[in-house]
Amino acid sequence: MTEGAGMRVARAWLAAAAMALAGGTAAAQPAAERPLRLVLNVGLQNLDPIAGPSFVTRNFAYMVWDTLVAMDGQGGYRPQMLESWSASDDRLTWTFTLRPGLVWSDGAPVTAEDCVASLRRWGGRDGLGRRLLAATKDLKATGPDTFVLELSRPFGPVIEALGKPSVHVPFVMPARIASATPPTQQVQEIVGSGPYLFVREEWVPGERTVFRRNPAYRPRDEPADGLAGGKAAHFERVEFLTLTDPSVRVSALRRGEVDYLEYAPIDSLGLLRRDRNVVIANPGSIAQIMGAVSVNHLQPPFDNPLVRRALQQVLDQRETVAALGLPEGMHHARCLSMFMCGGPYASDAGAEALREPSLERARELLAEAGYKGERVAFMHPADSVLINPMALVLIDRMRRAGFNLDVFTSDWSSIAQRWLSREPVERGGWSVVPVVYTGFDMSDPLANPGTGYNCTGNVPWSYCDAEMAPLLQAFEAEADPAKRREIAAAIQARAHAAATFPLSGQFSSPAAWRAELRGVVDFGFPVMWNIRRAPAR
Template sequence: MTLPAWRGLLAATALTLLAGAAAAQPREKPLRLVVNVGLQNLDPIAGPSFVTRNFAYMVYDTLVAMDGKGEYRPQMLESWTPSADRMSWSFRLRTGLEFHDGTPVTAEDAVASIKRWGQRDSIGRRLIAATREIRILDASTFVIDLAQPFGHVIEALGKPSVHVPFVMPARIANATPPTSSVKEVVGSGPFLFIKDEWVPGEKTSFRRNPAYRPREEAADGLAGGKRPLAERVEFVTMTDVSLRAAALTQGEVDYLEYAPFDYLPRFRRDRNLVISQAGGISQIMGGVSINHYLPPFNNLTMRRALQAALDRGEIVAAHGLPADMTSPDCVSVYMCGTTYTNDASGDLIRNPSLDRARALLKEAGYANERIAILQPADSALINPMAMVVIDRLKRAGFNLDVQAGDWSSIAGRWVTREPIDKGGWNLVPVIYTGFDLADPLSNVGIGYNCTNNQPWGYCVEAMKPVLDAYVAESDPAKRKALAAELQKLAIENVTFSMDGQFRSPAVWRSELKGVIDFGFPVLWNIERAK
């Protein structure tokens, strides 16, 4: 059987199963989202994956939220008030907030959640380090008293992507270390998680939270009135992109987190489909996560050899995207098109070269040691780029031990620090969005410097005082200058190697009304046209 015929048969079988499942449900048809990878981890603080973040936005809520313009607005909060010197911040919760177990949301819950998140996240750790005390004044009010200037209090509490400071009950936050997953999912968000129906890695089900109290203003990005209009929502997993495309076009699923690139021309001609137009901060940056703890990449020259081998144009071309959806020439670690875009030290990565990589390997004294690279074979976004990365590194002379697997399994290994012979790793191809990269304090190659908090483990001494200055700074122009200096140090020390920026749009059925085109799935406010 030819590959197209095999895919066609597989797609038909999958659609038959989906149709049968729908027919067996007399209730309203669920809103079905096809996520990029399967959901395995339900804890947004312990889990570093986007799919866990997407899950958490369904069941949890945030104190502060980013709107569609990138501005921060109160969400669970009624208000915040800084002191004149901005060294003390008072926060007041909205009235009537309630967790899914029926208990009220209190200031104690907010504070416990902030403290747990602050042990795990890059900007969260810096907020906690700058804090003298977090005081609870009453059931609805708490105060953050700073010990030193910190110009990013609201940005920290409103961080939109991994790791997001979601609020959970204090009894759970206080009892669970930030690197361990919570045993109980209890949020106050617009949807309720149906645990009995969860099939890890395959299907996750939710129902509308009838007790949710949305804000009165209109929904805007992650902010505003989150109105859960769909009675049921399902996250489903389809690893084969042809299945995703067939399920969407035939109406068996409603929304694809990422449109399969090969099908974009067809989707654009289909009047029953809408393609996301979100750009800027919602774009994606591919890269290679480097384990700085283990040889050989604890050697800076080895990291520079890796960086020299990565041709962003060739790697991004693996997706076959039209020119208006790629930015292979971007040399900004914050992503081009975002607030802190700059080209500091861009010349170091502007012209990749396999010959240069080979020369650097020789200079580093590389003796053909085995390098474990984990390949996320089930990710339609990461895997095509990963295959080009692997090919270029092999051609440059890196002795790669390619270990293919599903992303959920790789993510579990990625957060460990085991030696190679005990399941450790050297390199992991990954992707991040601008939500994760656009600010120095959350940027994967800058914000975690010398924190000993994430698996890649870089520590650049020269970056410390510049980061400290940025942390304390409130003036936008001065922040930009400091951000450029931080980029220079990140590129020179190869804390994280970029391999290309591109846009990967979502796509959904046109009968869905109220879809918020934000850059990742926002499933409140959606209803079907009658």
Template sequence: MNLRRMARVLALAPLVLSAAFSDVRAEERTLRVSLNTELQVLDPIVTTINATRVFSYLVYDTLFAIDEQGNYKPQMVDRYEVSDDRLTYTFHLRDGLEWSDGKFVTAEDAVASIRRWAQREALGVQIMRVAEGLRVVDPRSFELKLREPYAYVIEALGKPGNVIPVMMPARLANLPANTAVPEVVGSGPFLFDHTNWRPGERATFRRNPRYRPRAEPASGLAGGKDVHFDRVDLISMPDQATRVAALQAGEVDYLEIIPADFIRLMRRNRNVTIAKPRGAGQIMSIISLNHAQPPFDNVRIRRVAQMAVNQADIMASLGLPEDLYLRECYALYMCNTAGETNAGTEIFRNAGAERARALLREAGYKNEPVVFLHSESSALLNPMGLVMVDQMRKAGFNVQLATSDYATVAQRRLNRGPTSNGGWSMVNIIWNGIDLVNPLANPGVAYNCAEHYSGWYCDPRQTDLLRRAATARSEEERARLARELQAAFHDNVNYILGGQFSAPAAYRSNLQGVIEFPIPIFWNMSRR
């Protein structure tokens, strides 16, 4: 978008927005938010869509939570003990926790919630594989007993993304894990106003009077979730320019992601603050390959595709200021983090389209169609996808572009069949950095040989490495196995890394106490 069009959109903001916001109550204690994706599914166990993750942390709570430094802290848990042999974990819930329906939270609820989550999440599957038992001790205590040590129990119960281990009443948690629960009953800081939910228009949340925040200061997803707004409205605005105009006019307070075209302009606006995420607070661009179908069932052809990718060009397509992306990053656990490593990255030396083209025929490619699912409606996926397609074509792949909206792409991505029957070959997606720092939770390796996870990569070496990492006894051993996992990831080409960048939030400068985190957080903040 050129500057003249930007200026025109912003100048007309009040006229454009007056009708859209005519029925929003002008309360001082109402926070108005625009997310990057629509809220459609109200159960974080059956979907990994980011809007559902935001929803989850509003209405639900977790046993443990991650803070701004990446440390896992007790949240619903008051205290816990680990036996000397590291086989028995005993958890004690905080006193007085209540569900939004007025009933008290019990250990039975926690056990049922863990079991439901573990059916859908790789870390949960791994824990249950080595679990001897998970049982209620008393109304506020429960015990996890293992057959062999597992190094990431606390990190699993506090993981912030993909399938989130939220707590629900046992009567809901005991329902099938592949179907969304029929009602929303949580113990989080907000209540969901289901009656007035208008999908595609607005979702409203109200402060939960039954919620009891922890005494510690808020940090990331951990600590005391003190709520200073009576109400949070998630307002649907598909058009990117309209979102920015709404922020400019003060009709919304917070944008989950500000479009790259507007960042430089908004940085000059003293009424708007642009967040500055770094390291695990950034995003990794990903190319997902269909390992179940030709041509990418052939590891040699996957390696050629990997070689053809130029991250600098993909990142440049976003139009971001240079301080908001890295020209190159091949670290599976994100660059500029404690887990960053160059293990396995020697294969990227002398890479490029020219070398990839020279090796493609040698790899056994027979000019099979490569169907690339392209999300035209996404401000992030659209430009990156077009550059990726161009790079693949320059390398000699017969790429067929399948353009649609993101929802259609997300649904088609579940099709494991051949391209002639509605299947696919490549699709670009994004992963939040906060989900990548833990090797056993990182989707790049954690779903190895998992039948239900799109892409269907499977490498026996990684199965063994994951098992050994789960039982590692020291930080040094954990780090060594993490390096070996990254090397195996690149060698097998589970996915292709497209580059690391920021998709920063933007918010009105009269908000204070904003916790800048990869996930939008609406506690702790207030309006001056």
């Protein structure tokens, strides 16, 4: 479907929703029975959070699956599906116990075997998960509700790995599905134990996703806090929608046709802040966003590190972030930390050559690399309100530097599928995909997309720097915080030298929701539980 056709569908749907809310059957419904409607940044195509690396898939997954451990609003880790865990004195043997009464949406009980199979599948895809399994001597169920992780060598962030909050999240699935599906292939059956159930028959890929409350879900007793605590589902129906036009998103929110925007369009923040019926989120540093550029390390010309360094010189963050039109205080003039400025591992290590980017220097590096104008397939996601303006700046500067760009402009869902291709450009492959990640993904060297997946082949850009490998091993085994910061700085220096994941700038892009919603968890990405709608007056 073209973007124009998608907009016509969206406008027609919203018009029907508005009529219903104004005078149709929905108007007679109690507030809690009206659907909760979230507008996503981009459309949902991939339903598997292990096979798919997109935030939109992560958002979907938190509705239908659950995790063993969850991050709270302060960055701590708490039991979620687990009742408890314990570690031996040498921290090489970990015992985990599930909380009682957990069931799958098909009625079967959740078991320790499900946990083991899910962790093995996740560990075959995720960078941090792969490192955990590489340090594992044995992972096995010891009873219906207990399993044991036995390490072969020290691995500090065991709980942090199990509670990883963003791509790829170690969601627990039934063993019969997790064991039968390779981590690079999508699961065909959505059977979860989370607060909501996926309504497949109403799914319109890329446009609308529908959920209904899971009556069998048992939330924890403690209050919701970040991704932890009680995931109480107060709405019988939740809808994820895609509206490609930012102005339509804003007007739909202000009129009450939708309830929540994953990202408020930046040029509308002033208007929304003046609207007493709208609340603007206040994301902290770990919830801020880092723009970056994934480049295909497997294909020419970016298999040459000099060409990747030329791209680093193209990326003037003052221009790329300025294109977003952010208000003062919502962006960094320049952030050269792979692990987020303001994060626990922030540093300037290895960034000297990047402080003053130069198109002239980019041209020199291209000449040194022997670049002869080979075609560069640039994937431009025009439907992303965050990526699109930065991509336009990048396209202009890359062309001025001498790159021969072939720009493929489409929606993110289509680009995300092509992004997974290993084919050369002339057979439908890709060269450059501009992306955004949050601090949840970027701030830890073992999870960072530009460091934690080194030599794993588990991200589309497939980088591998031999000198980074022992540094990552040292970091994962080190327990002393000061020494971990020193190692993280060395990892960052290698990432900049190899140009594994060039950075385009750090900024905030807050969510926005209707003021009538109560109990919204402001975490940095959509959390659809714990929310109630205030009764109409």
